[in-house]
Amino acid sequence: MKRVALALMLCAAPLAAQDLQYSDRGTELCLADAEGYAAKLACAGASANQCMEDTPGGSSTYGMGGCLDRELQFWDQRLNDNYAAVMVQAKRRDADAVPASEDRAGVADALREMQRAWIEFRDKACTYEAALWQGGTGQGPAAISCLMEQTARQALSLDVWED
Incomplete structure (x- = not known):
C-alpha cells in the first residue's frame, strides 16, 4: 500500500522494524472471544497496542507506526481472504x-x-485523518491507525456475509 509506505516514511526511525515485539495473537484471541460485529471491531488495535507496550521505544512515532502497520497487514490479509470467499x-x-x-x-x-x-473512501478518510495532524509527528501513526481501523471494519463487514 502506497499510503502505508508514505505514512511510515513520515515517522522518525530510531527503532528497527525487526526490533518490534509484534504478534497477531492479541487480536486473534480477542476475535475468538468476541460475539457480534461491534465486539469484533473493538479487537482492532489489540495486537498493535500490545506491541507498543512490549517493544522498547514502542511509544515513539516510529514504534507506533511499525506496530500499527503490522496489525494493518493482519487485517489486510483477513480482508483479502473474506473478499475472495464472498x-x-x-x-x-x-x-x-x-x-x-x-x-x-x-x-x-x-x-x-x-x-x-x-478503497477510495478509505484512502480519503485516512488522508483527512492524517491532515488533522497538520504535518505533526503524529501524522504517520494516525494515517496507519486509520488504515488499520478502516480495513478491520471492511474485513469484518465481509466476514458476516453468508449464502
Whole structure:
C-alpha cells in the first residue's frame, strides 16, 4: 500500500522494524472471544497496542507506526481472504440467477464496484485523518491507525456475509 509506505516514511526511525515485539495473537484471541460485529471491531488495535507496550521505544512515532502497520497487514490479509470467499459466493449466485439484464447488475459486479468504492473512501478518510495532524509527528501513526481501523471494519463487514 502506497499510503502505508508514505505514512511510515513520515515517522522518525530510531527503532528497527525487526526490533518490534509484534504478534497477531492479541487480536486473534480477542476475535475468538468476541460475539457480534461491534465486539469484533473493538479487537482492532489489540495486537498493535500490545506491541507498543512490549517493544522498547514502542511509544515513539516510529514504534507506533511499525506496530500499527503490522496489525494493518493482519487485517489486510483477513480482508483479502473474506473478499475472495464472498466473491465465490457472489459468482455462484450469479450463475444460479436469471441472466443479468442492463438494468440489473450481477452480484459479483456489484461486489467488485462496492470494494473499489470502499478503497477510495478509505484512502480519503485516512488522508483527512492524517491532515488533522497538520504535518505533526503524529501524522504517520494516525494515517496507519486509520488504515488499520478502516480495513478491520471492511474485513469484518465481509466476514458476516453468508449464502
